[in-house]
Structures are given as structure tokens and as C-alpha cells.
Amino acid sequence: MLSIKNIAVKADNKEILHDFNLDIEDGEIHALMGPNGVGKSTICRAILKDPNYEITEGTITYKDKELNDLSTTDISRLGIMMITQAPIAIEGVTNAEMLRLALSERTGEHVDIFKFSKEAKTICEKLAIPENFLHRDINDGMSGGERKKNELLHIWMLKPSFLILDEVDSGLDVDALKVVAKSLKEYHEETNCSILLITHNPKLLEILKPDFIHILKDKKIIKTGDYTLSKEIEKYGFKDMSEEHE
Secondary structure, eight states: OOEEEEEEETTTEEEEEEEEEEEEEEEETEEOOOOOSSSSHHHHHTTTTTTTTTEEEEEEEETTTOOSSSSSHHHHHEEEEEEEESOOHHHHHHEHHHHHHHEEEHHHSSOOOHHHHHHHHHHHHHHTTOGGGGGGGGTTTTTHHHHHHHHHHHHHOOOOOHHHEEETTOOOOHHHHHHHHHHHHHHHHHHHOEEEEEEOHHHHHHHHSEEEEEEEEEEEEEEOOOOOHHHHHHOOOOOOOOHHOO
């Protein structure tokens, strides 16, 4: 589904990633781990063409379409969505307004208000969030936990086929983390979406059970393993990890 080949990425005239390679198939969950500051968030932002990150080498392909020359909007239309560790607030635009417009942009069709409202209400009940979230400005005045639940509402409504989660556990207490993680797991099971997960949280890894764990160091992935690799990292850390693809 997603293929990253020999990518090099620069930000502020500094190369952050070099010779970075990653393939994610339909329905797979991949976790990218590594010390702070090695570029885990960089690859997420490069995929979605953040203008602050420049791809200087290599290609990113999604469903046989090269993303290098596409805009963020065009990439989003393909079904790729990212949740960041600190979702921004947008005053003056309600969740319902944004979601209806996003759905219309993706399908090219008019959104039936009755069907939209019915589905949105069902999802609010599923996520145990007040229905009035739909009519609140996006993330405005919301706590960290409320913002993450609000982003879950966006996921369930927009139905991305590829989900990027950049430290989605950031700022969540234990109870909120369980709600978010279980909802993400349920979404994955219902849709068979692919997920790229950036996290160091053992609880989130335990619930989502990634198919592959990758360690990022020295600008590229140096080691790949299954879920048990996260246990090794938890026990020994990243310091003694050597280059080895399993």
C-alpha cells in the first residue's frame, strides 16, 4: 500500500533522514520507535508534504501513485490521515462544517445532511462523547483528552484507509489512553486500514499489537522485528541496538 524508497529529508537546511526505506501493506500496523530527535515525526510530515520538510531524494508511493509532487490536499483525498500529538484548535469552524466539507471534497458529491447527522450521532455514542461536540469549533477550548477523542470522531467519520498516529498518546491519562487505544483498535479491525504508529508507550503498543516494530537511528531504520522487539526496547533501551533487519 505505502512504499518509501531511499528517502532523504531536510528541514532548516539540515538532513534528518537519509536512505530511509519502509513498506506497509494493506491492514498492517507498523510502529516506528527510536531516541528523541532522530526524525520519527519527520517521515510522517514528509508523507503529507509539510512545506517545512523537503524530500531531496527517493520516492513515496501510495496505491501506485507517487506522492512526491502531490499537494497535501491531494494526498488527503487518497485516504491518508494524520493525528498529531497536539491537535490544533480552529476557531470559527465547527466539527460538523469541516467534516461535511471534507467528505464532499473526497467523494465529489453533495453530503446528505440527514445521513450525515445520523452517522455522526451514532459515532458520538460509540465514543461516549457529547453530541454537541459536532457543533463546537474544532478542538477549541478542549482539554488534551477531549481533543484526542475529537480526532477519533474525525477518523470514524472520514474513514481513512491509511492512518498516521504521531504520539497520539501524548497528554493522555491512563483512562483516556485506554479509550483512545481501544477505539483505534476497533477502527482497524472494522476497516482493515493500515497504520503507521509513532510511540514509546507500552500500553498503546500492547493494545494495538503492531505487526512490525522498526527502530530509527542514524537517519534510517536500523532494525526491524515483530511485537516482541518493543519488549526488548523497554528492557534495554536503544543504546545498544545494532543494525539488523529481521
